[in-house]
Amino acid sequence: NAGVTQTPKFRVLKTGQSMTLLCAQDMNHEYMYWYRQDPGMGLRLIHYSVGEGTTAKGEVPDGYNVSRLKKQNFLLGLESAAPSQTSVYFCASMSRRITDTQYFGPGTRLTVL
C-alpha cells in the first residue's frame, strides 16, 4: 500500500513550456486535491475532485487544468508555465466513508525559469 504518490519529484521548466503532474492513490479514495505551497506560507487549494470524472476549482485555479479520468489518478496540467508557478505542489486524497482526514503525497518541487 503506497498511499499517495506524486510524479515527478522535481522539475525545472522554462517559461511557456507545458507539463503534467501525476498524483496516484491506491486507497480507493473518492476525493482528491491539488495544493501549492509557496515559501513561508500555508498550502492553497488549486483544484479538487469529488469523484471520477468530476473536477472543481479551488482558491487559486488560474493557469492550471486538471483531469480525473480514473478514480486513482488526478492530473494537474500547466499549459504555459510562468515564473509565478514556481512552487511545491502537493496532492492529497480522502475518503468520506472513513474519515475526513486528508492524506498527502510527498510533493513535487517545480521551478519555472
Add this chain to the structure above:
Amino acid sequence: GIQVEQSPPDLILQEGANSTLRCNFSDSVNNLQWFHQNPWGQLINLFYIPSGTKQNGRLSATTVATERYSLLYISSSQTTDSGVYFCAVDQTGANNLFFGTGTRLTVIP
C-alpha cells in the same frame, strides 16, 4: 474570505518542554484539522477536530467552535517534533481546506 491566524509564528523549545499553539479563525467552519510538516516537507494529519478535545499520545487538541479558536498542545517535546504546524479549516463541506501560515517549532536537545 475566511482568515486563519496562527500564533506564535516561531517557537524554540528545549527538549522536554511543553507548548501550546493557537489557531484563530474568522468565521464558522465545518471542519478543522491540524497538520505537521516535517523538515523534509512531508505533511501528516494530526487531528480532525471541528469541536471538542482529542488526545493522541503527547499531543492533544481542543477546538472551541463558538469562540472560533483551536489549540494544539505538545507535551514533553522531542527533537522529532520539529517542523511546521498548520491549522486548516473548511467552510464548504467538501473538505476544501484553507490553511493558516503555520507555527515553526524547533526543539533543541
